[in-house]
Amino acid sequence: MEQKLLLHAEKIDKRFGPTHAVNEVSLDFLEGEVHALIGENGSGKSTFTNMLTGILPIGSGTFTLMGHDVAPKNQVDANHQGIAIVVQETGTLGGLSVADNMFLGDEDQFIRRGIKDTAAMNRKAQELLDAYDLGYIKATSIIDNYDFEDRKLVEIVKSTWFDPAVLVIDETTTALSQKGRDKLFEVMDHVRELGHCVIFISHDMGEVLKMADRISILRDGDFVTTVNREDVDEDQLKTLMVGRQMDDHYYRTDYPDYAREQPGETAVSVRGVTVPGMIDDVSFDLHRGEILGIGGLSECGMHEVGKAIFGASYDRTGEVVLADGTKVKDINTAIDHSIAYASKDRDNESLLINDTIEDNIALPSMRDMGRVLSDKKLREFSDKYAVLMSTKMVSVNQYVSALSGGNKQKVVLARWLGKQSDILVLDSPTRGIDIKVKAAIYALLEQMRKENKAILIISEEIMELLGMCDRIFVMKDGKINGELTRSPELSEQDLISKMV
Amino acid sequence: MTTSNDTAIDSKTTAIDDKKKDAFAARIRGFLPLIGFVVILGFFAIATGGSILTPKNITLILSGGYMLMIAACGVWLIMTMGCLDFSQGSMLGVSCAVFCALSQYNLVLAILGGIATGGVIGAINAYFHVYRQIQSFVVTMCVMFLLRGVCAFITTTSPVYAATYVTTFNDMTLLMGITLAVLVITYVVTRFTSIGHNLKAIGANEKAARFAGIKVQKTKVIVYIVAGCLTGFAAFINAIKVGSVTSTAGNMLETQLLIAMVLGGMPINGGARARFSNIVIGVLSYLILQKGLVMMGFTTEIQQLILGVVFIIMVALFSDRSSNQVIK
Numbered sequence: 168m169e170q171k172l173l174l175h176a177e178k179i180d181k182r183f184g185p186t187h188a189v190n191e192v193s194l195d196f197l198e199g200e201v202h203a204l205i206g207e208n209g210s211g212k213s214t215f216t217n218m219l220t221g222i223l224p225i226g227s228g229t230f231t232l233m234g235h236d237v238a239p240k241n242q243v244d245a246n247h248q249g250i251a252i253v254v255q256e257t258g259t260l261g262g263l264s265v266a267d268n269m270f271l272g273d274e275d276q277f278i279r280r281g282i283k284d285t286a287a288m289n290r291k292a293q294e295l296l297d298a299y300d301l302g303y304i305k306a307t308s309i310i311d312n313y314d315f316e317d318r319k320l321v322e323i324v325k326s327t328w329f330d331p332a333v334l335v336i337d338e339t340t341t342a343l344s345q346k347g348r349d350k351l352f353e354v355m356d357h358v359r360e361l362g363h364c365v366i367f368i369s370h371d372m373g374e375v376l377k378m379a380d381r382i383s384i385l386r387d388g389d390f391v392t393t394v395n396r397e398d399v400d401e402d403q404l405k406t407l408m409v410g411r412q413m414d415d416h417y418y419r420t421d422y423p424d425y426a427r428e429q430p431g432e433t434a435v436s437v438r439g440v441t442v443p444g445m446i447d448d449v450s451f452d453l454h455r456g457e458i459l460g461i462g463g464l465s466e467c468g469m470h471e472v473g474k475a476i477f478g479a480s481y482d483r484t485g486e487v488v489l490a491d492g493t494k495v496k497d498i499n500t501a502i503d504h505s506i507a508y509a510s511k512d513r514d515n516e517s518l519l520i521n522d523t524i525e526d527n528i529a530l531p532s533m534r535d536m537g538r539v540l541s542d543k544k545l546r547e548f549s550d551k552y553a554v555l556m557s558t559k560m561v562s563v564n565q566y567v568s569a570l571s572g573g574n575k576q577k578v579v580l581a582r583w584l585g586k587q588s589d590i591l592v593l594d595s596p597t598r599g600i601d602i603k604v605k606a607a608i609y610a611l612l613e614q615m616r617k618e619n620k621a622i623l624i625i626s627e628e629i630m631e632l633l634g635m636c637d638r639i640f641v642m643k644d645g646k647i648n649g650e651l652t653r654s655p656e657l658s659e660q661d662l663i664s665k666m667v
Numbered sequence: 668m669t670t671s672n673d674t675a676i677d678s679k680t681t682a683i684d685d686k687k688k689d690a691f692a693a694r695i696r697g698f699l700p701l702i703g704f705v706v707i708l709g710f711f712a713i714a715t716g717g718s719i720l721t722p723k724n725i726t727l728i729l730s731g732g733y734m735l736m737i738a739a740c741g742v743w744l745i746m747t748m749g750c751l752d753f754s755q756g757s758m759l760g761v762s763c764a765v766f767c768a769l770s771q772y773n774l775v776l777a778i779l780g781g782i783a784t785g786g787v788i789g790a791i792n793a794y795f796h797v798y799r800q801i802q803s804f805v806v807t808m809c810v811m812f813l814l815r816g817v818c819a820f821i822t823t824t825s826p827v828y829a830a831t832y833v834t835t836f837n838d839m840t841l842l843m844g845i846t847l848a849v850l851v852i853t854y855v856v857t858r859f860t861s862i863g864h865n866l867k868a869i870g871a872n873e874k875a876a877r878f879a880g881i882k883v884q885k886t887k888v889i890v891y892i893v894a895g896c897l898t899g900f901a902a903f904i905n906a907i908k909v910g911s912v913t914s915t916a917g918n919m920l921e922t923q924l925l926i927a928m929v930l931g932g933m934p935i936n937g938g939a940r941a942r943f944s945n946i947v948i949g950v951l952s953y954l955i956l957q958k959g960l961v962m963m964g965f966t967t968e969i970q971q972l973i974l975g976v977v978f979i980i981m982v983a984l985f986s987d988r989s990s991n992q993v994i995k
Contacts (some may be wrong), residue, residue: 218877323671430929479877479878480718485694498877498878498880499880508878515872515874516874516878517875518872518875519868519871519872519876519879519939520871520872521871521938521939521940522867522871522872522938522939523870523939526864526867527879529864530864530865530868530876530879530880530881531879531880533861533865533902534861536861538860539860540859540864541859566939
């Protein structure tokens with residue numbers, strides 16, 4: 168059976184500063200197929216589909232949909248050209264009604280003589296919801312009244328009711344229960360039957376093999392290959408995704424025998440920490456000489472745990488106790504007792520991007536430098552640690568805003584190396600960082616672990632947690648939902664099953 | 668992400684070119700205030716036929732500047748943190764009234780009283796801004812109205828007169844010595860201790876500064892109090908010159924200080940680009956500009972109009988749009 172070409176991508180390319188996110192990827196999408204796009208985090212899947220759907224501008228290259236070049240300016244424009252996306256994160260806006268959300272940016276169709284006919288919009292929204300068997304969701308109700316899953320379903324209706332020629336599903340399933348997944352799969356089947364195309368991004372290999380007709384693999388921004396579903400199994404897909412990188416000493420390779428080894432001395436003891444609306448009664452110990460990981464979905468509260476330990480949480484109850492009995496209640500106590508913190512929001516919380524590298528590295532250490540601060544003393548200090556981290560820079564007088572993501576993170580780490588911190592709380596330490604710097608950061612963490620420092624990594628990247636951590640806590644809805652111990656047998660699925 | 672990031676995507680070469688261009692623009696921008704000062708001086712030297720440069724006029728310009736220079740030190744500290752203080756003028760008025768009243772008893776007591784008044788007002792500003800988390804310009808604007816009322820109230824029947832001996836201190840060497848001393852202390856403290864770095868860090872990004880271990884709240888409170896004390900001290904200088912307080916004492920001082928700061932190249936939202944030289948160059952530029960306009964015979968209305976235009980041009984040149992943040 169010969170299917171006709173629907174969408175062609177020609178040498179699509181995108182860079183973010185020094186990071187080559189998508190490298191001249193050319194792909195064909197056929198009529199009436201579910202085409203899965205798989206790859207590790209940072210392989211460029213989302214960047215690729217974001218360019219197709221107008222979320223990101225196209226770097227270079229062209230998308231041709233049914234003979235016409237398409238370059239959507241935004242998502243609504245993409246919809247008008249027949250391309251829709253259901254995104255990974257929450258794509259609905261709180262405070263608006265379900266109907267408002269469904270027709271966001273596309274309200275013009277309901278405008279008669281300059282006045283919006285809200286009743287007509289609500290009617291149409293309700294008709295669509297009913298048609299999708301989602302009649303229990305009321306179009307006039309405020310979207311906040313529904314849980315995450317229902318909101319996601321509203322998004323699916325929003326993105327598909329007009330029968331787009333190309334529908335992108337970007338890792339939506341991780342957030343859905345079986346009921347939501349079945350609904351989504353039903354919609355995908357419907358799109359396929361119409362002779363349209365679904366571009367399906369998922370980490371769940373079982374799901375990919377169940378739903379997809381063809382599977383394309385991306386790795387570090389490069390297109391690897393396209394295979395038919397019948398020709399591959401799960402292991403082959405994984406090998407294609409990971410390539411040779413696993414052998415390149417990218418992550419840790421050791422697997423200590425935890426049953427026999429004594430855990431190190433407790434460095435930080437978190438006892439019943441609660442931050443209203445974020446985390447609920449979280450307790451655990453962080454030991455010296457270990458890398459402890461916390462994983463979960465972005466909204467599960469794990470990012471707040473790092474802030475809570477660093478004394479930066481607002482309205483925190485419970486205790487964070489150090490080995491010497493000190494209770495950490497504010498940032499200064501934390502820093503004075505050797506706790507370092509790198510935020511997920513690097514540009515707004517970790518760094519003063521409109522200040523020099525010198526100030527950024529030296530700020531917490533200034534009070535150890537004596538009363539009189541000379542320029543020379545400051546420069547030598549900052550230079551020493553910036554160079555130790557091999558930060559790519561012209562001089563320490565450069566502003567941090569001019570650096571790439573990886574080098575910014577190096578400045579953050581240089582700051583805490585300089586402060587001689589030995590308890591490190593790192594939130595998303597390699598977020599938006601290219602492979603080379605990633606490897607350097609992993610090597611540094613491994614070295615610090617051997618130096619008996621206590622390291623806590625909070626990460627949305629499952630592979631990173633599996634690859635680096637001695638123990639992994641998985642969080643869900645603000646609580647710890649499971650503990651896993653380092654082992655070669657541990658798989659992504661083991662974590663994901665505890666996240667959702 | 669900012670525009671600089673978007674351009675970097677196009678290709679590496681343009682990114683490097685942009686960086687060079689940015690660095691060059693930053694360097695030029697660093698010299699602009701000095702160039703501005705020279706241009707203003709040159710312009711008025713020609714426009715007034717050189718008479719602005721006679722010793723008599725220079726003395727006159729400087730004599731109007733001591734108070735401004737001292738108060739500017741405090742405002743510079745506040746602005747470096749990315750905050751503002753609109754209560755300076757009315758604060759000066761009230762401090763001056765306190766000084767004049769106390770000068771009947773004892774000079775030292777009077778000076779300390781003036782300083783303490785400024786300090787207390789600064790503490791009030793800080794309390795509402797820091798602990799009640801109201802934007803500084805809103806807080807200080809309210810305090811300005813409040814204190815203007817106080818000023819009008821205490822001078823309803825007649826101006827508050829200082830004791831007659833006070834005006835005998837109106838001596839150029841003394842006043843210049845005091846002003847230089849304040850400038851030198853401000854310079855040394857902000858340049859050779861961590862304080863200057865901390866203030867700039869707070870201005871650059873308050874949250875990140877907190878995460879780097881700077882005690883943001885405490886620092887802000889201290890700075891507002893110190894700035895208040897400096898203005899309270901400037902009230903003493905004002906009393907020496909004027910000898911009494913009327914309801915308009917210190918009127919528009921806050922705007923004058925703001926224009927002076929901007930003329931000196933101070934970024935309006937503070938941060939790492941603040942320089943000590945902003946104070947000196949700014950105040951001197953402002954004094955010459957103001958005096959020059961008077962000497963050229965412009966009416967007060969036209970003077971204000973011209974100052975307004977100059978102000979907006981300088982703000983446009985110096986505000987750091989990349990930081991993309993509002994004034995606290």
